Amino acid sequence: MRFWPLSRQLYPKQLLRIMGGETLIQQTMRRVLRCVPAKRVLISTNPAQAESIRLQLADWKDDLADNFIIEPEARNTAPAIALAATVLRQRNPQAVMLVAPADHVIKDHRRFQSAVALGAKLADAGHLVTFGIRPIRPETGYGYIQADLRARLGRHDGLVGHPIVRFVEKPAASTASRYVKAGSYYWNSGIFLWRASAILEELARYQPALAQAMRRIERGLSSGASGELIARAYRQLTAVSIDHAVMERSARAAMIPVDFAWSDVGNWSSLEEVAPRDGTGNVLSGNVVDLDSRNSILYADRRLVATIGLSDMVVVDTPDATLICPKARSQDVRQVVEKLRKQGAPEHLEHRTVFRPWGSYTVLEEGPGYKVKKVTVKPGSRLSLQLHHQRSEHWVVIAGTARITCGRRVFTLKVGESTGIPKKTRHRLENAGVEPLHIIEVQNGLYLGEDDIVRFHDDYGRSARSKE
Amino acid sequence: MRFWPLSRQLYPKQLLRIMGGETLIQQTMRRVLRCVPAKRVLISTNPAQAESIRLQLADWKDDLADNFIIEPEARNTAPAIALAATVLRQRNPQAVMLVAPADHVIKDHRRFQSAVALGAKLADAGHLVTFGIRPIRPETGYGYIQADLRARLGRHDGLVGHPIVRFVEKPAASTASRYVKAGSYYWNSGIFLWRASAILEELARYQPALAQAMRRIERGLSSGASGELIARAYRQLTAVSIDHAVMERSARAAMIPVDFAWSDVGNWSSLEEVAPRDGTGNVLSGNVVDLDSRNSILYADRRLVATIGLSDMVVVDTPDATLICPKARSQDVRQVVEKLRKQGAPEHLEHRTVFRPWGSYTVLEEGPGYKVKKVTVKPGSRLSLQLHHQRSEHWVVIAGTARITCGRRVFTLKVGESTGIPKKTRHRLENAGVEPLHIIEVQNGLYLGEDDIVRFHDDYGRSARSKE
Numbered sequence: 037m038r039f040w041p042l043s044r045q046l047y048p049k050q051l052l053r054i055m056g057g058e059t060l061i062q063q064t065m066r067r068v069l070r071c072v073p074a075k076r077v078l079i080s081t082n083p084a085q086a087e088s089i090r091l092q093l094a095d096w097k098d099d100l101a102d103n104f105i106i107e108p109e110a111r112n113t114a115p116a117i118a119l120a121a122t123v124l125r126q127r128n129p130q131a132v133m134l135v136a137p138a139d140h141v142i143k144d145h146r147r148f149q150s151a152v153a154l155g156a157k158l159a160d161a162g163h164l165v166t167f168g169i170r171p172i173r174p175e176t177g178y179g180y181i182q183a184d185l186r187a188r189l190g191r192h193d194g195l196v197g198h199p200i201v202r203f204v205e206k207p208a209a210s211t212a213s214r215y216v217k218a219g220s221y222y223w224n225s226g227i228f229l230w231r232a233s234a235i236l237e238e239l240a241r242y243q244p245a246l247a248q249a250m251r252r253i254e255r256g257l258s259s260g261a262s263g264e265l266i267a268r269a270y271r272q273l274t275a276v277s278i279d280h281a282v283m284e285r286s287a288r289a290a291m292i293p294v295d296f297a298w299s300d301v302g303n304w305s306s307l308e309e310v311a312p313r314d315g316t317g318n319v320l321s322g323n324v325v326d327l328d329s330r331n332s333i334l335y336a337d338r339r340l341v342a343t344i345g346l347s348d349m350v351v352v353d354t355p356d357a358t359l360i361c362p363k364a365r366s367q368d369v370r371q372v373v374e375k376l377r378k379q380g381a382p383e384h385l386e387h388r389t390v391f392r393p394w395g396s397y398t399v400l401e402e403g404p405g406y407k408v409k410k411v412t413v414k415p416g417s418r419l420s421l422q423l424h425h426q427r428s429e430h431w432v433v434i435a436g437t438a439r440i441t442c443g444r445r446v447f448t449l450k451v452g453e454s455t456g457i458p459k460k461t462r463h464r465l466e467n468a469g470v471e472p473l474h475i476i477e478v479q480n481g482l483y484l485g486e487d488d489i490v491r492f493h494d495d496y497g498r499s500a501r502s503k504e
Numbered sequence: 505m506r507f508w509p510l511s512r513q514l515y516p517k518q519l520l521r522i523m524g525g526e527t528l529i530q531q532t533m534r535r536v537l538r539c540v541p542a543k544r545v546l547i548s549t550n551p552a553q554a555e556s557i558r559l560q561l562a563d564w565k566d567d568l569a570d571n572f573i574i575e576p577e578a579r580n581t582a583p584a585i586a587l588a589a590t591v592l593r594q595r596n597p598q599a600v601m602l603v604a605p606a607d608h609v610i611k612d613h614r615r616f617q618s619a620v621a622l623g624a625k626l627a628d629a630g631h632l633v634t635f636g637i638r639p640i641r642p643e644t645g646y647g648y649i650q651a652d653l654r655a656r657l658g659r660h661d662g663l664v665g666h667p668i669v670r671f672v673e674k675p676a677a678s679t680a681s682r683y684v685k686a687g688s689y690y691w692n693s694g695i696f697l698w699r700a701s702a703i704l705e706e707l708a709r710y711q712p713a714l715a716q717a718m719r720r721i722e723r724g725l726s727s728g729a730s731g732e733l734i735a736r737a738y739r740q741l742t743a744v745s746i747d748h749a750v751m752e753r754s755a756r757a758a759m760i761p762v763d764f765a766w767s768d769v770g771n772w773s774s775l776e777e778v779a780p781r782d783g784t785g786n787v788l789s790g791n792v793v794d795l796d797s798r799n800s801i802l803y804a805d806r807r808l809v810a811t812i813g814l815s816d817m818v819v820v821d822t823p824d825a826t827l828i829c830p831k832a833r834s835q836d837v838r839q840v841v842e843k844l845r846k847q848g849a850p851e852h853l854e855h856r857t858v859f860r861p862w863g864s865y866t867v868l869e870e871g872p873g874y875k876v877k878k879v880t881v882k883p884g885s886r887l888s889l890q891l892h893h894q895r896s897e898h899w900v901v902i903a904g905t906a907r908i909t910c911g912r913r914v915f916t917l918k919v920g921e922s923t924g925i926p927k928k929t930r931h932r933l934e935n936a937g938v939e940p941l942h943i944i945e946v947q948n949g950l951y952l953g954e955d956d957i958v959r960f961h962d963d964y965g966r967s968a969r970s971k972e
Contacts, residue, residue, distance in 0.1 A: 340844075345829055
């Protein structure tokens, strides 16, 4: 949540277009597609994000159809990796597995491909491989890995693999400085390669309880046990990182120092490592009018942000929230988010614009008894056939052509036309044209929660009363 | 415009609720009412602000009905004061005139009243009186007045009047420091008292061209000449301040050092002189979530603003624009406004919420071919009977009860009901209830400017095609 207010609990970093035209998960997909075909990519995610990720990876919809592994609840990386390795080993007992976080920026896809090629070779030989990043500053927010650079486990295209001597979790500043000077320490990228069977063996050795639970889950998956049963077992797992669970202990750990520009864009300040700056050192985006600022990250959207004489500051503006802090305090954004969570402020949870399989909606205004939304429906898409018990709705078409179902009537609305949907009436909104359909929806009612919905038919298989 | 983005060209500082529950002009009105009855208060303003000021001073509507002096165009203070003095002398040749800027904050109305009592006494004796503020820092943005403190022109309730030795326009920092130490220099408050006839005599002496033009205007006013003729004469006047035109030259100039807390709230930084600070020196307002900021002005509204570790900064958030700058750069806000004006950015001109005699409207969203507004109509009020050539409108009632005229039909709409107004159709929106009426209006059309309006009847005497 250190990318708040651009990221939200329900809209995390991997779904954002932070650098360039594609979101981070789309960039990650393109990167791994240089190494494997789409049908061999597994997506490990959670129920809240699965739908958004499917939407963003719609280009590979058919290949990915059966490749979503949905954690019922987050348990850090070790259980997530164990589950993915279990699924993968079922499909192919010899499978080599590349673990690629979906929210990193890597600038050179070709060098990434070379590193994966060498990593796969080492993984095939039984190693647990991680990519090491040459540290460019004494960062105290990352883990460091010390490698034995004299020992060489393999080489490819100018890259060499080495055994790992030890892992060091986020060191003090003085220690970090020493590591940077020493030359044999690398940042832990969190990108791994291993045989699925190898990581499961090591998990069995160092995390017997996790491994045992995973075997129960595996049996459940093969025997077609109910999703709820499997979910319950997963929720009981202890949250632990794969570094702590295995990598720091295993004798099979190896590291490949890589040479591509990498950032985990862990907070606003780290954006500088990969974003282009202008002549005064500013990273500028959106509707910013600036006078004399230097070395600042000024990130806006459509709203106007005027800045004067800022130095080493971060300003991030979104439709419903603005963040202002010195770069040096970027890490503390999570404290703000925590404060908002405790206050129950909606701004920590989601954006004003929410994406759905059929398109999106933006809340323009709400108050006692009413809510105004702009609703966008993709060509060929339609919302579920639904009704609301407690609210009526009015729709005005502002672009495109709508086909409306309201009770027993089905009719077409063009730009400038409108209709009212009484409460307790079955209705459906459909884009009947080839351009995106935009409507303004005005809701009236005493209760306007998204959960006042009864679905009779849905193209996207959503349950009768779910909010999505 | 140094209070941007809270002030806008069409919504200046005096109309803002900057300190406390009333706007600056309302505070000014209450202040002068301690000295004179409402029917003796003249309001000098311009066409763009007159309607907003009438709305804000509606409590004294009848008393003020004939007391608006509307400058056709701004010409600085000397012509504005000359015009007001001319009108006043026509009404009462002996009139003593208090000139009180409508955008100042004064904390002690009782001491203000005492100062006016003494000022009126001196004015009656022929002096041109100004109030001097004891300088609390070597401000370089104000003019200074040197008084002859040994000579006493009169006294009342602990206050004493002195002859003025000289005026000094915005001095250098070192000079300002010397003035603060000297003790006989005061800030020029811009608040004056004189007989209307006295200031006109001095204007005749020092500004013969202005005085001559004013006599022509006076004859025009008495003979009932057309407003346009008078406006044309006024527009030809040279813009000049009353300080420069008369006060710096006149032998009759006198000053009363006053002892009330005063601020012209000339920029965001000066807000500190009168606004209450919290324990860490911050002036906080609105939906701000702060961690560790100090001595900063953090001014928000309903949108969320999160700040971390700011020091001596100004952050001002409004629905459509945000300003961020160090306090020391507060003066440069006008450069930003100038930049916006040159770009034709609407954010320099007006707010998303615009006030009208019948209520207000807020633009919620606009795009190609559509605009969405929330419209509020006061009980008992109605918009003009009007039509638009290029747009249709849809209205959905979200609170209150509307009486609608559309073509020949007149009907009532309740909460949750809606209607469509085709283009080229006469229509009227009226609040038929005792509570405020709120509607959501969706406009469709190729041209959506406020000037696409033809008025057939208006309760507020607005012309057929004016945008207000």
